[in-house]
Amino acid sequence: MPMSIKREGFAAILHDRLIPIGTVLLAIFALWYVFTVVLNAPFERDQAERAGVEISTSELISKTMAQKRPILPAPHQVAVEIWETTVEKKITSKRSLIYHTWVTLSSTLLGFALGTGLGILLAVGIVHSKVLDKSLMPWIITSQTIPILAIAPMVIVVLNAIGISGLLPKAIISMYLSFFPVAVGMVKGLRSPEVMHLDLMRTYNANRSQVFWKLRWPASVPFLFTSMKVAVAISLVGAIVGELPTGASAGLGARLLSGSYYGQTIQIWSALIAAAVLAALLVMVIDLIGRSVTRRMGVVA
Amino acid sequence: MSMVFIVTALVFWIVTWAINNALAKRRFKDRTVQAGVDILIPVLFGAALLVLWEGICRGFSVPTVLLPPPSMIWARITSSLDILWADFQQTYMKAVLAGFVMGCGSGFIAAIIVDRIPFLRKGLLPIGNLVAALPIVGMAPIMVMWFGFDWPSKAAVVVIMTFFPMLVNTVAGLGATGHIERDLMHTYASNYWQTLIKLRLPAAMPFIFNALKINSTLALIGAIVAEFFGTPIVGMGFRISTEVGRMNVDMVWAEIFVAALAGSLSYGLLALLERAVTFWHPSYRSK
Known part of the structure; x- marks a missing residue:
């Protein structure tokens, strides 16, 4: 195994983060361009053959990157589409990607908040009641092995049928997906105080709620943020999938669906990139909040 | 009454x-x-x-359109076993299994390569971690365009979804051996492959099985959701989306029952396998 050289400060960031990650990203973009040419070339060759003209290689390559409905759009095509639909369109416009992202984001956040609340409540109940623990916990664990997302269409349609539509049905799916990781993580977190600490609380003659607020709750905060990172990512997935079955008119999922109906690959890719950026941002925000909270609580990172 | x-x-x-x-x-x-x-x-x-x-x-x-009672769902399950079986074959036996094996296999191989090359580990792991949190199911419409309506496109979605958890977990597992164990292998004059097969892979098994268990659920979700974007007229996701449209909610519940059964059985099977492979792990030792 090669000896690793210890670097510090900026050099460490440069050599351990920027250069390797940058290289890999560059490689991904290069591969993307290669695949663009390879996948889109048959169509152009076919076109040229039908028109009865010879096509030079350089012409072929430039044409594969400027198709209207390419099999794989080139990165710069996606970038142009994203620029046009975010900066050049009004936010209120139905064609604005920001508008669609906002629709998805709002149901994601609502579902995430509901799911986190429900997860915490369940975990508190499970930690404090032996019956709940023994009867509910096995089901919570089993339910994680079930493809819950499969019921998304049914929830949407059924809630629509009884007159609940718009934000709430999607948020319910997000909630349903996101409360499992929070519940499981919080049960672990609330049980994480050591026996010694619990005994200490006993010698202080602390009652249950004091033990909870002064010991269990603070001890569970790192677990809470770890599971919230999982939960926010999964609730975004829930919101996107929740937009699929209703033939929804707005949201990133609706963009994906309409893109796939009309073969608008560039639109699909730009919606995908928007979803990816959104997911990364959400996870990052939770991570930052988690770090600052644990630092204030005196945890040495 | x-x-x-x-x-x-x-x-x-x-x-x-x-x-x-x-x-x-x-x-x-x-x-x-x-x-x-x-x-x-x-x-x-x-x-x-x-x-x-x-x-x-x-x-x-x-109203049964909203929530059918369990007895009605059970009656529907027993009366339409042939449809459920055909859907199960299409979605699980073809798309999920093929995608799962390919995704986990390629993730595992990629992890071994990444582990060998520190530069790649520094560059690829942060990206892999990020991608594992992204809504990859969104790739489904593109895969349907590329690989057609039948099961290969669903398997492709499953491959992408299962690849990154496997990669990230296996790399973490390969780093789980302590210095003392590796030094011991060194004193035995064992080469890279001997250390890998006799020490580091067995030590990585708990991590690998963790990824396999996560992936077993992800694979089923990926295959079902991918079918919402277009399928031949068979498959669990197809059945769910069409029967919802026709308000046959009991059929949807029957399909969900099958999905739940398949999901928890494959999870259980993996857990049993894990117990057999990682019998040495502290969590399985008899107390």
Whole structure:
């Protein structure tokens, strides 16, 4: 195994983060361009053959990157589409990607908040009641092995049928997906105080709620943020999938669906990139909040 | 008449709750009895939930389009076994299994390569971690365009979804051996491959099985959601989306039952396999 050289400060960031990650990203973009040419070339060759003209290689390559409905759009095509639909369109416009992202984001956040609340409540109940623990916990664990997302269409349609539509049905799916990781993580977190600490609380003659607020709750905060990172990512997935079955008119999922109906690959890719950026941002925000909270609580990172 | 159902269900709920309460508080000396009781409690709870569901549906005569009672779902399951089986074959046996094997396999191989080259580990791991949190199911429409309506496109979605968890977990697992163990292998003059196969891979097994278990659920989700974007007229996702449109909610529940059964059985199977492979791990040693 090669000896690793210890670097510090900026050099460490440069050599351990920027250069390797940058290289890999560059490689991904290069591969993307290669695949663009390879996948889109048959169509152009076919076109040229039908028109009865010879096509030079350089012409072929430039044409594969400027198709209207390419099999794989080139990165710069996606970038142009994203620029046009975010900066050049009004936010209120139905064609604005920001508008669609906002629709998805709002149901994601609502579902995430509901799911986190429900997860915490369940975990508190499970930690404090032996019956709940023994009867509910096995089901919570089993339910994680079930493809819950499969019921998304049914929830949407059924809630629509009884007159609940718009934000709430999607948020319910997000909630349903996101409360499992929070519940499981919080049960672990609330049980994480050591026996010694619990005994200490006993010698202080602390009652249950004091033990909870002064010991269990603070001890569970790192677990809470770890599971919230999982939960926010999964609730975004829930919101996107929740937009699929209703033939929804707005949201990133609706963009994906309409893109796939009309073969608008560039639109699909730009919606995908928007979803990816959104997911990364959400996870990052939770991570930052988690770090600052644990630092204030005196945890040495 | 309708009140009878509700009252019966409530009484059943209260009785089972009381039994569970009594059972949970007692400690049994015999270990097998304790294990049996630990299984009995959730089973009773589940039964009470089903009875309550049935009672509420019948008692308040909830329209079956909204929420069919369990008995009706069960009747639908037993009466349409052939359709369910065909869907299961299309979605699980073809798309999920093929995608799962390819995704986990390529993730594993990529992890070994990444582990060998530190530069790649620094560059690829942060990206892999990020991608694992992204909504990859969104790739489904593109895969359907590329690989057609039949199961290969679903398998492709499953491959992408399962690749990154496997990569990230395996790399973490390969780093899980301590210095002392590696130094020991060094004193035995073992080469890279011997160390890998005899020490580092076995030590990585808990991580690998963790990824396999995560992936078993992800794979099923990926295949089902990908079918929402276009399929031949068979498959679990196809059935769910069309029967929802026709308001045959009992069929949807039947399909979900199958999905749940498939999901938990494959998870259980992986857990058993894990126990057999990582028998040395502290969490499985008998106390």
